[in-house]
Amino acid sequence: MAKKRQSQKPPADGFTRRGFLGTVGAGAAAVAAGVSKRAEAVPEITDPEEMVPVALKINGQLHRFLVEPRWTLLFILRERLGITGTKAGCERGECGSCTVLIDDKPRYACLTLALEAEGSEITTVEGLLEGEQLGPVQQAFVEHDALQCGYCTPGQVVAAEGLLRANPSPTEREIRVGMSGNLCRCGAYQHIVNAVVAVADNEESGGAS
Amino acid sequence: MTERHDYHVDGTPPETPENDAAAGAWAETTVVGTRQPKIDGYERVSGAAVYPHDVSLPDMLHGAILRCPHAHARMLSIDTSAAEGMPGVHAVITGKTPGADMPWYERGGQFYGKLFDDTCRHEGEEVAAVAADTFLQAVDAIRAIDVEYEELPFVVDDDKALEPGAPVVQDGGNTAGEPQVRARGDVEAGFADADVVVERTYRTECQIHAPMEPHGSVARWDGNKLTAWDSTQGVFSVQETLSKVFSLPMSNVRVIGHYMGGGFGAKLETGKYTVIAAIMARMTARPVKIFLPREDCMAVTGNRPGNTMKIKIGAKKDGTLTAIEYDSLGTCGAYRYGAGTGTLSAYLYQVANLHSVDTTVYTNAGKARPMRAPGVPQAAWSLEQAMDDLAKKLEMDPLELRLMNLATDMQTEQPMPFTSNQLRACLEEGAAAFGWAEAVKREPDEGHIKRGVGFAAGMWFYPGGPPSTVIVKLYSDGSANLNMGASDIGCGTKTWAAMIVAEELGVPLDRIQVEHADTATTQYATSSGGSKTVPSDSPAVLAAARSVKHQLVHFAAEQLEVPVEDLGYADFAVTSRLDPEKTLPVTEIGMLGRRGVIMGTGYRDPNPEGTFTVPVGAQFCEVEVNTRTGEIKILRFLGAHDSGRVLNRLTFDNQVFGGIAMGIGLGVTEERVLDRQTGKMVNANFHDYKVPTMLDVADTHECLPIDIPDNDFNSTGTKGLGEPATIPTAAAMGNAVANALGIRITDAPLTPRTIRRFLDAAGKEA
Numbered sequence: 001m002a003k004k005r006q007s008q009k010p011p012a013d014g015f016t017r018r019g020f021l022g023t024v025g026a027g028a029a030a031v032a033a034g035v036s037k038r039a040e041a042v043p044e045i046t047d048p049e050e051m052v053p054v055a056l057k058i059n060g061q062l063h064r065f066l067v068e069p070r071w072t073l074l075f076i077l078r079e080r081l082g083i084t085g086t087k088a089g090c091e092r093g094e095c096g097s098c099t100v101l102i103d104d105k106p107r108y109a110c111l112t113l114a115l116e117a118e119g120s121e122i123t124t125v126e127g128l129l130e131g132e133q134l135g136p137v138q139q140a141f142v143e144h145d146a147l148q149c150g151y152c153t154p155g156q157v158v159a160a161e162g163l164l165r166a167n168p169s170p171t172e173r174e175i176r177v178g179m180s181g182n183l184c185r186c187g188a189y190q191h192i193v194n195a196v197v198a199v200a201d202n203e204e205s206g207g208a209s
Numbered sequence: 210m211t212e213r214h215d216y217h218v219d220g221t222p223p224e225t226p227e228n229d230a231a232a233g234a235w236a237e238t239t240v241v242g243t244r245q246p247k248i249d250g251y252e253r254v255s256g257a258a259v260y261p262h263d264v265s266l267p268d269m270l271h272g273a274i275l276r277c278p279h280a281h282a283r284m285l286s287i288d289t290s291a292a293e294g295m296p297g298v299h300a301v302i303t304g305k306t307p308g309a310d311m312p313w314y315e316r317g318g319q320f321y322g323k324l325f326d327d328t329c330r331h332e333g334e335e336v337a338a339v340a341a342d343t344f345l346q347a348v349d350a351i352r353a354i355d356v357e358y359e360e361l362p363f364v365v366d367d368d369k370a371l372e373p374g375a376p377v378v379q380d381g382g383n384t385a386g387e388p389q390v391r392a393r394g395d396v397e398a399g400f401a402d403a404d405v406v407v408e409r410t411y412r413t414e415c416q417i418h419a420p421m422e423p424h425g426s427v428a429r430w431d432g433n434k435l436t437a438w439d440s441t442q443g444v445f446s447v448q449e450t451l452s453k454v455f456s457l458p459m460s461n462v463r464v465i466g467h468y469m470g471g472g473f474g475a476k477l478e479t480g481k482y483t484v485i486a487a488i489m490a491r492m493t494a495r496p497v498k499i500f501l502p503r504e505d506c507m508a509v510t511g512n513r514p515g516n517t518m519k520i521k522i523g524a525k526k527d528g529t530l531t532a533i534e535y536d537s538l539g540t541c542g543a544y545r546y547g548a549g550t551g552t553l554s555a556y557l558y559q560v561a562n563l564h565s566v567d568t569t570v571y572t573n574a575g576k577a578r579p580m581r582a583p584g585v586p587q588a589a590w591s592l593e594q595a596m597d598d599l600a601k602k603l604e605m606d607p608l609e610l611r612l613m614n615l616a617t618d619m620q621t622e623q624p625m626p627f628t629s630n631q632l633r634a635c636l637e638e639g640a641a642a643f644g645w646a647e648a649v650k651r652e653p654d655e656g657h658i659k660r661g662v663g664f665a666a667g668m669w670f671y672p673g674g675p676p677s678t679v680i681v682k683l684y685s686d687g688s689a690n691l692n693m694g695a696s697d698i699g700c701g702t703k704t705w706a707a708m709i710v711a712e713e714l715g716v717p718l719d720r721i722q723v724e725h726a727d728t729a730t731t732q733y734a735t736s737s738g739g740s741k742t743v744p745s746d747s748p749a750v751l752a753a754a755r756s757v758k759h760q761l762v763h764f765a766a767e768q769l770e771v772p773v774e775d776l777g778y779a780d781f782a783v784t785s786r787l788d789p790e791k792t793l794p795v796t797e798i799g800m801l802g803r804r805g806v807i808m809g810t811g812y813r814d815p816n817p818e819g820t821f822t823v824p825v826g827a828q829f830c831e832v833e834v835n836t837r838t839g840e841i842k843i844l845r846f847l848g849a850h851d852s853g854r855v856l857n858r859l860t861f862d863n864q865v866f867g868g869i870a871m872g873i874g875l876g877v878t879e880e881r882v883l884d885r886q887t888g889k890m891v892n893a894n895f896h897d898y899k900v901p902t903m904l905d906v907a908d909t910h911e912c913l914p915i916d917i918p919d920n921d922f923n924s925t926g927t928k929g930l931g932e933p934a935t936i937p938t939a940a941a942m943g944n945a946v947a948n949a950l951g952i953r954i955t956d957a958p959l960t961p962r963t964i965r966r967f968l969d970a971a972g973k974e975a
Contacts, residue, residue, distance in 0.1 A: 148867060186421075187867030193903065
């Protein structure tokens with residue numbers, strides 16, 4: 001039988017940091033390459049000495065970090081800032097557990113490099129609290145039991161918040177389309193729709209918030 | 210390490226201590242049965258809940274596991290020297306590392322695998338692991354490990370595994386254990402007796418559990434004490450395995466799993482990742498966290514096997530079943546597990562003559578694990594579509610056919626009466642609520658959009674039972690603490706448990722704290738699987754609350770100088786039945802104040818002997834099929850379920866809808882694809898493996914509980930729900946699609962391609 005070697009040593013003429021940054025337009029692919037087996041070319045291991053300063057405005061507060069250019073916003077939130085409401089589900093932009101708002105728009109934090117998020121307003125599920133009080137979307141999720149294990153829930157809540165900021169009175173169809181990027185394996189979808197419909201109605205009538 | 214029954218204890222029957230106070234059935238309830246949001250909803254929606262994947266300890270290292278890229282290979286050499294010198298790397302282990310040379314996979318007391326095996330029997334088998342300062346550094350390092358493999362021939366199709374000359378997956382051949390046979394009566398005579406016979410072969414595809422929280426663990430040593438924060442369905446099961454593999458007393462192993470992001474059966478057994486994290490934590494004297502990348506979760510952490518099921522049913526002209534012959538083939542992957550589906554055909558309907566064979570084969574694929582009602586949704590896919598076929602041939606209403614053949618008892622070798630089986634009510638009330646009678650009369654559609662309705666029934670066979678121990682503590686201010694070991698895997702365990710305490714003691718829900726799923730601080734419970742957490746643990750919660758009440762009444766009797774028999778407990782006070790003036794609010798019971806806490810312990814009473822308990826259900830749906838594209842749109846779903854008493858109606862609905870969503874996955878969207886050229890899984894991600902989204906489930910869902918307590922089974926009258934809720938779903942859709950198209954589509958999932966393939970074969974125009 002054929003003998004095969006399994007080794008993915010970095011190529012000698014690997015990426016320079018400048019070259020790597022030049023590819024962040026294809027940020028998704030570059031980040032995925034860090035963790036997946038699909039990589040065709042593997043960037044040279046980034047020299048820890050070559051870390052880059054970045055200032056991120058997260059939940060209204062400015063935080064300064066030194067980052068490896070390959071670090072994602074998700075990594076910064078969970079591993080550097082230590083706020084873990086934003087969940088890691090697939091880290092390849094497919095499940096929505098890591099959804100955050102970037103300038104009011106739902107975005108996957110796993111597909112957003114920390115460097116890309118500089119200059120934007122980043123809101124995580126923790127940022128939807130008013131002090132210790134739940135925000136209206138969060139409250140509706142509790143009341144309508146719009147969760148089971150709860151792992152996808154922060155992403156669902158943030159996706160709903162983003163949807164409602166863009167469209168305060170979505171139809172049920174618009175809710176389903178708008179939130180179809182967030183998987184819930186427990187299948188709490190019907191209750192999630194119920195919760196978002198309830199908040200949407202409330203906002204229309206000037207109720208809950 | 211161990212091959213264990215995940216749902217029940219074999220051998221010695223569980224010992225059940227006597228409870229302080231008898232826990233009889235409730236007459237009426239004020240909290241139990243209402244709609245209550247989760248008591249830990251705040252934590253879960255605010256981001257405050259710390260899941261194992263969120264655990265971050267000072268000085269913690271991150272681990273990554275190198276996996277074999279081939280379906281079948283022998284490792285010839287492994288060179289870790291480059292990885293060892295890389296930045297941030299603290300440990301590199303392989304099967305040759307002292308302490309990591311550990312047996313794994315046990316059957317009948319014999320180990321037949323290793324933690325790191327030189328022979329890799331499926332893509333993704335563990336080869337080496339690294340612990341580094343950051344996860345990315347660990348990933349960089351495993352990529353720098355140089356492995357030389359000799360590739361071996363492989364087999365990934367279950368129907369090819371038994372062919373002569375097929376590559377051998379495990380020594381001793383590719384049959385995983387003797388085929389399981391269920392037989393009663395005389396099937397040949399039964400078919401000779403039949404006026405009508407239907408026969409077809411059905412196929413389902415392999416489904417992946419895919420819980421949203423990846424599999425993983427954080428391990429920390431303090432001397433010879435090990436603590437693991439594990440994403441598991443059973444902390445005590447993980448504790449037992451860790452204590453075995455590290456030769457530690459159970460008291461030195463603490464496993465914590467307060468929150469966990471879903472399991473569906475994939476997190477019942479201890480993962481290799483937990484042990485690998487612990488080995489590297491001990492080597493480095495630092496905590497180590499390993500959470501698997503999603504691709505690895507998809508490929509190696511378990512699946513529901515695909516099954517090929519040949520079914521033959523005979524019936525008299527009046528619809529009475531005379532015989533069922535059933536032959537099922539499935540693969541457990543490369544390591545031992547049962548891929549059988551035979552239970553439903555054997556027990557759902559009354560039939561005197563049965564012959565059923567379940568064959569499980571080894572293939573070079575990831576190991577199957579119990580997945581939400583293991584075997585039974587596949588079985589329903591074959592049996593319940595065959596029943597519809599039979600009804601059509603008999604020119605009977607399929608509902609009537611089922612109603613006249615309902616099982617009257619559990620048809621085991623020694624038949625046993627059911628403690629309850631409300632399948633008739635599920636079918637009749639479900640049909641009424643769905644509007645079945647009108648829906649089936651609908652004229653066939655002219656155009657290319659065809660509407661159809663269908664339903665299917667289901668039954669589940671693990672009733673639950675002892676052991677379970679629960680402690681309820683009442684504090685001097687009248688608030689309570691509930692202490693139980695069960696994991697809350699998303700089924701609202703903490704909430705229904707608190708509701709029972711609220712019901713029994715009158716403590717408001719917002720004054721009850723629940724502590725659970727920690728081997729060091731909470732009481733023993735079996736793993737949360739088999740839909741048995743409610744029926745196993747709720748009677749223990751009730752007994753613990755009754756014990757507190759019992760003590761309170763006794764203390765009040767002394768204080769009021771009234772005989773215990775004359776006292777009643779209501780409205781959070783103990784009052785004389787003869788003289789209502791003699792009353793004592795609970796918080797004014799002197800002994801409560803003096804002790805500071807009154808503690809009650811509750812145990813799960815044994816199950817009744819000589820009976821069998823089955824949760825049952827029926828689901829109805831309406832679909833639209835586009836005959837041009839083969840696409841399905843699911844318009845509505847209704848689930849009518851008998852799970853005994855409903856504890857929390859809101860959670861009950863959620864479970865039923867969630868079961869339907871997962872059943873839609875099995876029936877319509879999900880399919881593991883293994884490449885025949887390489888044996889590799891080509892869709893090990895959420896983009897190509899289609900877990901249903903909000904757009905894929907039905908437009909509307911309705912839940913109809915048949916809320917009749919099964920008081921002959923346990924003190925709370927409860928049966929399980931989580932698994933029953935996904936059993937009939939795919940079959941109901943299969944029947945609805947057949948109703949819409951007029952042809953039977955035997956292969957799940959009902960993807961556009963499959964539907965078009967069957968339409969083409971039937972010569973139906975687009």
